[in-house]
Amino acid sequence: MDAARDLFDQFVDQGLSLLNRWVAEGVREDLHLDFKRKAHPREVRLSDEDRKNYSKALSGFANSDSGIIIWGIGAPGSGNSERTKHPIHYVRGFAEYLDSYISRLVSPSVEGAENLVIFEDERRDLGYVVSYIPKSSRAPHRAESEGLKHYYMRYGESFKIAEHFELEFIFGKRNIPEIGVFWGVEVEHVEADTSNGNHYDCLLRIGVTNQGKAIAKYVCLRMRYDSISFYQVDQDLKSDLIHYSRPHKASRENFYSITARALQGMVIYPGDYTNFFSFRFSCTDKDLMNQNMPIFESYYDLFGEDYQGKTKEAFVVQGKKITEKLRKRIDQI
Incomplete structure (x- = not known):
């Protein structure tokens, strides 16, 4: 971030x-x-x-x-x-x-x-x-x-x-990779005509982008997140190219830690990105109209080959930003 x-x-x-x-x-x-x-x-x-x-x-x-x-x-x-x-x-x-x-x-x-x-x-x-x-x-x-x-x-x-x-x-x-953490949102399912308008099941995606001039290899992203947050980590993530650890308690109260390690063969090309984690949440048209999306707060460690790693970096996404991006996604449906 x-x-x-x-x-x-x-x-x-x-x-x-x-x-x-x-x-x-x-x-x-x-x-x-x-x-x-x-x-x-x-x-x-x-x-x-x-x-x-x-x-x-x-x-x-x-x-x-x-x-x-x-x-x-x-x-x-x-x-x-x-x-x-x-x-x-x-x-x-x-x-x-x-x-x-x-x-x-x-x-x-x-x-x-x-x-x-x-x-x-x-x-x-x-x-x-x-x-x-x-x-x-x-x-x-x-x-x-x-x-x-x-x-x-x-x-x-x-x-x-x-x-x-x-x-x-x-x-x-x-001529080395320059990797960083990014976020995005997706709409998985829409249930129409509820009392508060349409109901949306959504994903907050957290991934790694490469803005450098070399291929990024052996990327490792560790997230520490609030376990009682509005946004709940998807623990069923599976990939042939990424190894996921089990979530475990972090030092901060209510926070858990989960690690994703890129396996051999998984690379991020310059100007490209890869999603690593998903956090599930739901909302309605009324929530979006009132800009009621909560803030997303977390911390991360990021490592990779030929990259000067980062540790304990705050990663915060304002609720207003999530609302704006989600509205654009819904308009495309």
Whole structure:
């Protein structure tokens, strides 16, 4: 799961209310979050300082694990929880300038970067910009702003120039698999004309995708899930190419763990995916109309040949997202 994408999507859904809450709570900068004040908030163009900040972020987040910058918020310094609002004038134009600089401030260009305007006062064109920068399979990316010309990485709450051994590793990753966890929904059965509209038996699919440039082999995905959740794991999964363990209790209360290991001969090609787990659930038209789908919360470990594994990663799917995707599936029936 892309942690920065999840944060960005929360801002798409909640906008200024989420930003105000973060400022009030003093949310800290971290591996995926950076706050930046615009150098001259009453000028639409990017200053030299703005270009350098954006260039470092494009390089650092793309070379690391993705991230977002929130422009127009002050973060006084490390260890300080105070957050201050400094809204940007002509904020639409500022976001357009950020879009235009994506391909000019980093080399190679970062694919999938986005900029979202959050208005403090839309009539006055006053507000903030949230910049999303994905982790890149084309890394390493070099900052190209004048005076930089370095490769950056994200360490904690700051960007630093990458060490030589890190660049060796990143260059070496160009021809290795880049696997990640994804989700989808399917409708298995429809019962028409119940008191709450149609009744749907559904599956929440959890799988592994490969966005790298090499074949992924010997993939292992371990999920830890809430056994009393609305979404119940399908324990009857069988495959000639995947070995499934029996579910067993995990350390967290009510959570169980289940492991799926790819057997010899099961591979995931670049740009392809494979489903590993299914979680069963049911809903009605009334549930979908009221957006009553619960959140799906879990944790995972992910391993594979020539892949730097991940452990204890949170995997959360918002109920609203499940509802939206399920509606699209139903429309196709």
